[in-house]
Amino acid sequence: MTESEAMKGNLERMGMTATETTGGQPAAAFQTEDFENWRNGPPASRWKHLRRELWHLLAWLHPVKRRQRTLWLTQDGVAFFRKLGIGAGDTVVDFGCGAGNYSVPAARAVGASGLVVAVDGNARALSRTMRSAGAGGLVNLRPGRRLSEVASCLDGRMCKAVLLFDMLHFMDAEGRQRIYRAFRDLLQPDGLLCVHPKHVRGDKPSWHFSRLSVDDVVSEIEAAGFRLKERKTGDMWHGHGTTQGVLLVFERTI
Numbered sequence: 001m002t003e004s005e006a007m008k009g010n011l012e013r014m015g016m017t018a019t020e021t022t023g024g025q026p027a028a029a030f031q032t033e034d035f036e037n038w039r040n041g042p043p044a045s046r047w048k049h050l051r052r053e054l055w056h057l058l059a060w061l062h063p064v065k066r067r068q069r070t071l072w073l074t075q076d077g078v079a080f081f082r083k084l085g086i087g088a089g090d091t092v093v094d095f096g097c098g099a100g101n102y103s104v105p106a107a108r109a110v111g112a113s114g115l116v117v118a119v120d121g122n123a124r125a126l127s128r129t130m131r132s133a134g135a136g137g138l139v140n141l142r143p144g145r146r147l148s149e150v151a152s153c154l155d156g157r158m159c160k161a162v163l164l165f166d167m168l169h170f171m172d173a174e175g176r177q178r179i180y181r182a183f184r185d186l187l188q189p190d191g192l193l194c195v196h197p198k199h200v201r202g203d204k205p206s207w208h209f210s211r212l213s214v215d216d217v218v219s220e221i222e223a224a225g226f227r228l229k230e231r232k233t234g235d236m237w238h239g240h241g242t243t244q245g246v247l248l249v250f251e252r253t254i
Helices: 003-013 032-040 043-061 063-083 103-110 123-135 147-154 173-184 214-222
Strands: 091-095 115-119 141-144 159-165 187-196 226-238 241-252
Touching (some): 063 241, 091 147, 091 173, 103 115, 103 159, 187 214, 214 241
Parallel strands (some): 091 159
Antiparallel strands (some): 187 241
């Protein structure tokens, strides 16, 4: 099994096509499909895969990295959302939540009267998100495995914010437009579509963003019925620590 085939399996679990993805951060250690990918792939691919997974595992176990993540989940990440205007009683969807590096602080920011829906096709990553929430005493975070489950998880609520962080580059243009339209319908009138575009030109370009700039991403989202409200550069969580990143904040057009 190649890495692309493993990705395809994850996308199918989300109810999406092979040109779409769940995004988010990878789980810390091997999953069953990770092992099959390693065992059946060519030698160069196996070594690359093993090296990447060992790096993730060591990063998760490193005491300094663990303290940094705890600080992000409990304080810095919460401050990140409050600066966006997200607070008590709000509803947030983190699509492609990975290990919950944004879902968990978002759940703290919205409080007991709010709701966060964390969506990811990777069962291990989603389980890690829910364990982090449980360890923090958070009961306002609901898991979902696919796009079609989001509306039922919301249970009639409209979203204050939808997060599309470091995942759009896996999707082709048609798939991205479908995601934009779906979440536009779930946003409240003053709701925000928040996008952290990674792997565009000048930022380790890959997959469907390899020829796109951040401005190109802005243009395609605006074409889907949004208007860029704010473009920020600041500390964001990526991989296993904070780094300077671009955050695009959109609002719905009337």
